[in-house]
Amino acid sequence: MDIKKTAICGSLESNDILVTVKPGEGDIEIVVDSIVRVQFGDQIEALIRSQLAEMGVQNISVYVQDRGAIDCIIRARLETAVLRAQEGIS
Amino acid sequence: MLKVKGRDTDIIYESRIKDLNILNELFASFDLHDVTNTDYTVGIFEDKKLIGTGSLKGDILMGIAVDRAQQGCGISGRILSHLLKVAVERGIQTLYIFTRPEKEGAFSSFGFKPVINVPPYAAMLEWGNKPLATFQKRLSEIVFANCPRAAAIVINANPFTKGHQFLVEKAAGENDFVYVIVVEENISDFPFKVRFDLTQKGIAHLNNVKVLSGGKYVVSPFIFPSYFTPKDKLAETHASVDSELFAKYIAPVLNIKSRYAGTEPYNQEKNIYQEILKERLPEHGISVVEIERATIKDMPISASLVRKLIREDNFPEVAEYVPQTTYQFLLSGEAKPIIAKIQSNNET
Numbered sequence: 377m378d379i380k381k382t383a384i385c386g387s388l389e390s391n392d393i394l395v396t397v398k399p400g401e402g403d404i405e406i407v408v409d410s411i412v413r414v415q416f417g418d419q420i421e422a423l424i425r426s427q428l429a430e431m432g433v434q435n436i437s438v439y440v441q442d443r444g445a446i447d448c449i450i451r452a453r454l455e456t457a458v459l460r461a462q463e464g465i466s
Numbered sequence: 467m468l469k470v471k472g473r474d475t476d477i478i479y480e481s482r483i484k485d486l487n488i489l490n491e492l493f494a495s496f497d498l499h500d501v502t503n504t505d506y507t508v509g510i511f512e513d514k515k516l517i518g519t520g521s522l523k524g525d526i527l528m529g530i531a532v533d534r535a536q537q538g539c540g541i542s543g544r545i546l547s548h549l550l551k552v553a554v555e556r557g558i559q560t561l562y563i564f565t566r567p568e569k570e571g572a573f574s575s576f577g578f579k580p581v582i583n584v585p586p587y588a589a590m591l592e593w594g595n596k597p598l599a600t601f602q603k604r605l606s607e608i609v610f611a612n613c614p615r616a617a618a619i620v621i622n623a624n625p626f627t628k629g630h631q632f633l634v635e636k637a638a639g640e641n642d643f644v645y646v647i648v649v650e651e652n653i654s655d656f657p658f659k660v661r662f663d664l665t666q667k668g669i670a671h672l673n674n675v676k677v678l679s680g681g682k683y684v685v686s687p688f689i690f691p692s693y694f695t696p697k698d699k700l701a702e703t704h705a706s707v708d709s710e711l712f713a714k715y716i717a718p719v720l721n722i723k724s725r726y727a728g729t730e731p732y733n734q735e736k737n738i739y740q741e742i743l744k745e746r747l748p749e750h751g752i753s754v755v756e757i758e759r760a761t762i763k764d765m766p767i768s769a770s771l772v773r774k775l776i777r778e779d780n781f782p783e784v785a786e787y788v789p790q791t792t793y794q795f796l797l798s799g800e801a802k803p804i805i806a807k808i809q810s811n812n813e814t
Contacts, residue, residue, distance in 0.1 A: 387544065387547035
């Protein structure tokens with residue numbers, strides 16, 4: 377699945393996450409900014425990586441600002457952002 | 467529409483605001499002036515009462531305010547999320563906020579990265595994928611090799627005149643390496659690309675000079691938001707922020723040890739700007755060198771004088787004050803819409 381444009385999903389409200397995706401520079405780049413980064417930063421990144429693999433995305437830059445979202449919310453936000461980044465779908 | 471915890475009867479909703487006058491009451495309670503000419507403004511309402519707002523103007527977020535009684539209920543997060551989405555939909559990938567120094571923490575808790583904080587004046591924060599680091603990397607790629615100390619000149623060049631040329635030549639004669647930094651914004655009559663090109667053409671004969679863009683870290687006074695600063699302190703606030711950005715993030719990458727500027731006989735605001743530079747840059751080991759402005763027929767050369775002559779359609783006189791390269795551009799087809807815009811504008 378190709379990332380064609382910048383797309384955003386989620387919010388900065390408590391217990392949510394704001395995911396911004398854009399076309400990568402040949403591979404997967406993930407930047408995690410989280411209020412619980414010290415405890416869960418690696419876990420959030422691993423979760424994003426596995427979901428990207430499931431969706432077949434190989435060239436993407438992901439920037440997430442986590443406000444304490446649980447896993448299923450992170451997955452849902454990422455999936456929607458990736459889908460929005462497909463050309464022609466807004 | 468969404469119900470908020472603990473407020474079963476009230477409905478809080480977000481809506482775009484076109485008539486900015488409805489913000490006045492909320493702004494007044496925070497001692498803020500009005501924001502004007504925004505690209506997009508959102509309001510958060512509770513039963514038709516405005517309880518929060520925020521705006522987007524270019525890539526700057528501004529005018530973010532939440533009713534005191536509603537603070538701590540997640541309203542700011544909604545405003546910021548809303549504005550970030552609008553910005554990304556518009557293709558903007560990095561955003562900036564200028565705010566009061568004590569508000570830095572409020573924005574950094576939402577993932578905005580502090581860039582600079584200059585009490586008592588202002589703080590600047592940014593959002594996106596490491597915009598400052600990316601800018602500094604770009605600078606380091608164009609740095610002169612083996613350059614232990616360089617001089618810098620920051621100009622708007624609206625348009626590039628013989629005065630700018632004189633100043634650059636002067637600095638180039640006194641220093642081994644000179645950087646001319648052109649302010650990047652597209653509010654000036656001459657668009658950034660044209661100002662940059664004409665500067666490059668105007669210094670092409672000097673082989674120890676490089677022209678570069680200040681990116682978002684040389685802040686144009688036309689872009690600097692004025693709503694949170696008393697009007698009589700605005701020039702001072704802008705100058706303090708801009709000189710600290712220069713000293714902290716630009717000068718170290720380029721090894722800049724001195725900054726050249728022409729004297730400002732006419733413009734009070736630019737005078738204040740220069741006074742602040744003289745006060746702040748030496749603290750960072752950068753000396754400020756003021757050069758008496760070049761004159762032609764006893765008239766100090768300035769870009770505003772050139773624009774005035776363009777407005778008066780007096781091109782023979784314009785030719786006296788600008789280098790051949792700028793003059794040729796003014797005669798080209800590309801200059802027609804710019805000249806038309808200057809001539810339709812009555813400001814002095």
